[in-house]
Amino acid sequence: MPGRKGSQFRTGRISSVPPRTTSGDMHVADRKPIESWLTDMDGVLIHEGTPIPGAEEFLRRLRESGKPFLVLTNNSIYTPRDLSARLAGMGLEVPEECIWTSALATAKFLKGQRPGGTAYVIGEAGLTTALYQAGYVLTDNNPDYVVLGETRTYSFEALTKAIRLINAGARFICTNPDETGPSTEGVLPATGSVAALITKATGVEPYFVGKPNPLMMREALNTAGAHSETTAMIGDRMDTDIVSGMEAGLETILVLTGLTDAADVERFPYRPGRVVDSVADLIELI
Incomplete structure (x- = not known):
């Protein structure tokens, strides 16, 4: 699958990206100046717990500029404070x-769909806190939804209960479709893989809220008070960050410090507006 390769940090401009006369760069030239920024976290700002060179300066410039910005992540384990x-x-x-x-x-999606609803949740504090703050009651007694998020301790008992509740009529929601997650020991099964198990047992497909669903981008824009025509999305994955940014009408910028190599870009049927080595190449745009 494109975009699944490992990466090394790169410095300097890339030479394998088409020159600025390509249609993608013409599209960038036609856009309004960037007034707001959305950026992925893993692969853009950090890599396996280590800051990517240039990330500290990039974030400092953003804070000093006063421009709205949000760091986006499909990881549902942690609260924003964490x-x-x-x-x-x-x-x-x-x-x-x-x-x-x-x-x-x-949580915002469910609050809009069914205010004051109930949910059986498999996940960590990031998810349970968000649902609680959205006015949801967390219960395993005939819930409106089964909500699956990421955790490092998926249990057979919890999955069995989720399967039985979905078979009994609960609606199936997942925070994101990521099949694997990174760790220092190698890849870990993530929400998408566990969701596939539940779907196989129930025949019910979940609704995924996180990237690449452009809903996550639109909700982020609303939260930041930003507009799509003047907002850029920075990501390291073509199949999540770039496609969801594109479908939400944002300028898209691919960095090569994560899962996608320059050679992989041409394998996709869509293109980012820009391809750069890292966020260090974007500091002057702020």
Whole structure:
């Protein structure tokens, strides 16, 4: 699958990307100046717990500019406060109000669909806190929804209960479709893989709220008070970050510090507006 390769940090401009006369760059030239920024976290700002060169300066420029920005992540494990603290421990300053997770997007979606509803949740504090703050009651007694998020401790008992509740009529929601997640020991099964197990047992497909669903981008825009025609989305994955940004009408910027190599770009039926080595190449645009 395109975009699944590992990566090394790169410095300097890339030579394999088509020159600025390509249709993608013409599209960028036709857009309005960037006034707001959305950026993925893993592969763009950090890589396996280490800041990517240029990320600290990029974030500092964003804060000093006063322009709206949000750091987006499909990871539903942590609350924005948790993530802000974890990033600070790596030397990256991101206020918690500038972090938008798939858990927050899921909670906002469900609040709009069924205010004051009930849910059986498989996930961590990032998801349960977001749903609680959205006015949801967490229960395994005839819930409106089964909500599946990411956790490092999926249990057979919890999955069995989720399957039985869905078979009994509960609607099936997932925070994101990511099939695997990174760790220092290698890949880990993530929400999408576990969702496939539940679907196989129930015959019910979930609704995924996180990327590549452009709903997550639109909710992020609303949260930041930004407009699609003047907002850029930075990501390292063509199949999540770039496609969801494109479908939400944003300028899209692919960085090569994550899962997608320059050679992979041509394998997709859509293109990012820009391809750069890293966020260090974007500092002058802020």
